[in-house]
Amino acid sequence: MRLGLQNGGMMAEGEIVYLAWTDYVGLMRCRGIPAADVSRRMAYGLGWAVAGQALTPFDDIAPNPWGPMLEVRQTPVKETETRIDIWESAPAFHFFLCDSKMADGSSWDCCTRGFMLAALNDFEQATGLKFAAAFEHEFLLSGPGIGNMTPFSLEAMRLAAPFVRDVTRALQQAEVGVETVEPEYGSSQFEISCAPAVGAMGGDRAVITREVIREAARRLGLKAGFTPKPAPDRVGNGAHVHFSFLDPEGRNAAFDPAGPGEASKVAQHFIAGVVKHMPAMCALVAPSPVSYHRLGPHHWSCGYASFGIQNREAAIRICPSPERDAKKRSKAFNLELRPPDATASPYLVIGALLRAGLEGIRHELPLPKTVDRDPGDLGEAERKALGIVTLPSTLPEALDLLAADPVAKGWLPPQMYESYVAVKRKEIEMFAGADAATICRRYNDVY
Secondary structure, three states: OOOOHHHOOOOOOOOEEEEEEEOOOOOEEEEEEEHHHHHHHOOOOEEEEHHHHHEOOOOOEOOOOOOOOOEEEEEEOHHHOEEEOOOOOOOOEEEEEEEEEOOOOOEOOOOHHHHHHHHHHHHHHHHOOEEEEEEEEEEEEEOOOOOOOOOOOHHHHHHOHHHHHHHHHHHHHHOOOEEEEEEOOOOOEEEEEEOOEEOOHHHHHHHHHHHHHHHHHHOOOOEEEOOOOOOOOOOOOOOOEEEEEEOOOOOEOOEOOOOHHHEOHHHHHHHHHHHHHHHHHHHHHOOOHHHHHOOEOOOOOEOEEOEEEOOOOOOEEEEOOOOOOHHHHHHHOEEEEOOOOOOOOHHHHHHHHHHHHHHHHHOOOOOOOEOOOOHHHOOHHHHHHHOOEEOOOOHHHHHHHHHHOHHHHOOOOHHHHHHHHHHHHHHHHHOOOOOHHHHHHHHHHHO
């Protein structure tokens, strides 16, 4: 709910407002202020020691170049203000998302939202198009009264009816364009999808939605867990990204009824760039040791850098519209990126996706050959003929592929690259020798 409290809106006595930001490991960090102080914090926010950017998801900090001296200003972004007040027994859940800014007002090189904003700007400058995105949020619900639930069933929805009611109401109050709340393939697994948003709000909406889902679960004594793999033998959770491009008239520039799969030229080049850089991108979009217990062949999450039409084992796919009417068909047409999970910052996901796609556009890369089967069912020779390469199977491999791709490595400012890799290497070190069950459990506890 956009209340504009910084301009004198209503607030509850003693209300706390959180200034929050998303870091390298996809978690929301925050500082709280009295609601009455919001107005004076809008320009410069709150100081924050930047060494906090080297935090892992646990109580560990990676080696970093900052030490105790440097700080940035976590500065609230006015249009991200969110206030949920639907529970009589709990105070309002009220927060702003923040940009990390230097003292002179410039974006900090290691700000994840700043990384997305720079990529959005470069994409629009190069193409004249705006980027629109929507994330799918898969999660497992657990806690008192939540037992085994039949996948995709009405029974699952009714057993979780109080949560479904509260999360729908909360997301509507958050104005994120909630479209579907549905049971998923795993027992007690749900998926929530929101309408696409243009520009920065595509990433902001993903962050807001995820935190509101968590809050709706908390208020009922439950937990919404977004970890990519809660246990070795359980279904994984993805954070797929649906996206398209808008021209200055608001038309879907990714759509062309005469193109292959109805993809326009710009969409074809974009897809090609993503497929080319997908192995390196995994270090940014599937960025934790547990990610690789989900990512892989035959998981409907993808194990290969491949392109398909309506193929859920392809890393990037075209989602054609069922509409017969040409105008409606164009509006609903979109592309989907499937490797991401919720251990990644949505801002890094969108930034990396845009950077890869823009490489394809700039070099006019041809559309990859379409794969119409699970790439894992193809022989090695068939995959080679289609230009399909295997995605990394571990985080160390993904980081090595990022380092070996000078273009992808160059998407990140040097200090961001070094500090990001340090955090990821720390996570790897923490779980050296750990079995799959331990890794899944530890990440499940956090996400």
